[in-house]
Amino acid sequence: MRHLYVHVPFCPSICPYCDFHVLTRKSGQVEAYLERLEQEAAWLASQYAVELDTVYLGGGTPSFLRDAEITALVGSIRRHLGWGRQENTLEINPGTVSQARAALWKGLGFDRASVGVQSLDDATLKFLGRQHDAAGAREAVTTLLGAGLRVSGDLITAVPGQPLDSDIHGLVALGVDHISAYTLTIEPGTEFARRGVTVQEDDERTGFERTEELLSAHGFARYEISNYAKPGQESRHNLAYWNNRTYLGLGPGAAGQYPAVPGSETVLTSRRTNPHLHIWLTGEQGEAEAIDAEEYATDALFMGLRLRAGIDLDDLSQRSGLDVRVRYAGAIAANVERGWLELDGTWLRATPAGWWVLNRVVTDFLEA
Structure with a gap:
């Protein structure tokens, strides 16, 4: 970590x-x-x-x-x-x-x-x-x-x-x-x-x-x-955060993204958000939420498309175990046609127009 x-x-x-x-x-x-x-x-x-x-x-x-x-x-x-x-x-x-x-x-x-x-x-x-x-x-x-x-x-x-x-x-x-x-x-x-x-x-x-x-x-x-x-x-x-890496969260209300339990074939990472102060002080921690390949990929796309550089789809496919270009081919093609995304080799990035409507773009991936 x-x-x-x-x-x-x-x-x-x-x-x-x-x-x-x-x-x-x-x-x-x-x-x-x-x-x-x-x-x-x-x-x-x-x-x-x-x-x-x-x-x-x-x-x-x-x-x-x-x-x-x-x-x-x-x-x-x-x-x-x-x-x-x-x-x-x-x-x-x-x-x-x-x-x-x-x-x-x-x-x-x-x-x-x-x-x-x-x-x-x-x-x-x-x-x-x-x-x-x-x-x-x-x-x-x-x-x-x-x-x-x-x-x-x-x-x-x-x-x-x-x-x-x-x-x-x-x-x-x-x-x-x-x-x-x-x-x-x-x-x-x-x-x-x-x-x-x-x-x-x-x-x-x-x-x-x-x-x-x-x-x-x-x-x-x-x-x-x-x-x-x-x-x-x-x-x-x-x-x-924007490259969807793991990180520790310390303190009340802090969120963290953690490695999966060794040996898990379907869970890639886990996310845990600590409770607010009065509960956290009792020693209670937030429950771990398992992140599977689909959620990992859409999370990475949402965060990566916030970056000017965008996100390397081959790298994401390797990290998630999904063939991202095939799985989200429809969403990618539709948003490239609208002028909201551009595909440059293995890199997918939002255009300036796409940044303005990024939530709509990401919804297409979530609903794919």
């Missing part, structure tokens, strides 16, 4: 668009979380051969942990599972950054920061319920770069009234080498859903297309449907 995701659910506040497993901290919760995390890390080490290439601390707001707490968390990971040899990412809220904390995170072994900038416009940040302002976001990114961390900035697009061009130009000017740009999505159960907030399709499409236009002009390549990077600065951890 070469990749580890660690979920830290604690946040200073809950954003109105967020539907992840997050919560504000209460007395004793973090201490209980750290104790249980150590136990789960030890259990994972006893079950799998682990040689980590990447570690990713997400949330939630991992940078919201106090210095002693994040030091203890990293210690648990290193004791039982080791540390990433290629990339170690910490998700960071701009409001938690200082020079001293950036130096601490760097000293703990993090070499990459994923910063929730979301916008560099104060009105947009207020609408999104963010606690930082544009000046604070700029200062945070500058501080992290000064500490020697690679920095990725998150942007949310399609926000009503958002000055997207200045957001993009401003973030690039700060010196980040990676940008993740996500369309504002109104998920059921969120505060935005309760308020009746909507996203206009015109705003969504403008954000989808204009972001690539501007970032391409600044030397960023759109290597995944929502992610842009300078050459060599792609997220190695997230590429493991």
Whole structure:
């Protein structure tokens, strides 16, 4: 196992668009979380051969942990599972950054920061319920770069009234080498859903297309449907997801994809998602879901078609045991004819038009 995701659910506040497993901290919760995390890390080490290439601390707001707490968390990971040899990412809220904390995170072994900038416009940040302002976001990114961390900035697009061009130009000017740009999505159960907030399709499409236009002009390549990077600065951890590799999930709400039980002829991998904090703290783990060849192939197609490079069908056939080109010949041909997919030798990839309707494309494979 070469990749580890660690979920830290604690946040200073809950954003109105967020539907992840997050919560504000209460007395004793973090201490209980750290104790249980150590136990789960030890259990994972006893079950799998682990040689980590990447570690990713997400949330939630991992940078919201106090210095002693994040030091203890990293210690648990290193004791039982080791540390990433290629990339170690910490998700960071701009409001938690200082020079001293950036130096601490760097000293703990993090070499990459994923910063929730979301916008560099104060009105947009207020609408999104963010606690930082544009000046604070700029200062945070500058501080992290000064500490020697690679920095990725998150942007949310399609926000009503958002000055997207200045957001993009401003973030690039700060010196980040990676940008993740996500369309504002109104998920059921969120505060935005309760308020009746909507996203206009015109705003969504403008954000989808204009972001690539501007970032391409600044030397960023759109290597995944929502992610842009300078050459060599792609997220190695997230590429493991998009290439449908196995990875460990540690913490409440964390998902992992694991090797099949040796000797199984029909199950290729298993997927397990941990329960939420109050159940996870009792020692309960999520149930393993067996992934057979068909599901493995469609999962790989869905994730691989998000990548600019696409997916190598011969490689997928070898990994899944299915002749993918034969099994999904109808879906491939129909979407090539529509101009949504292109087949280049053994590689299948989505066109720009296909990225815009990718869910429809994938539905064809699921229904084949």
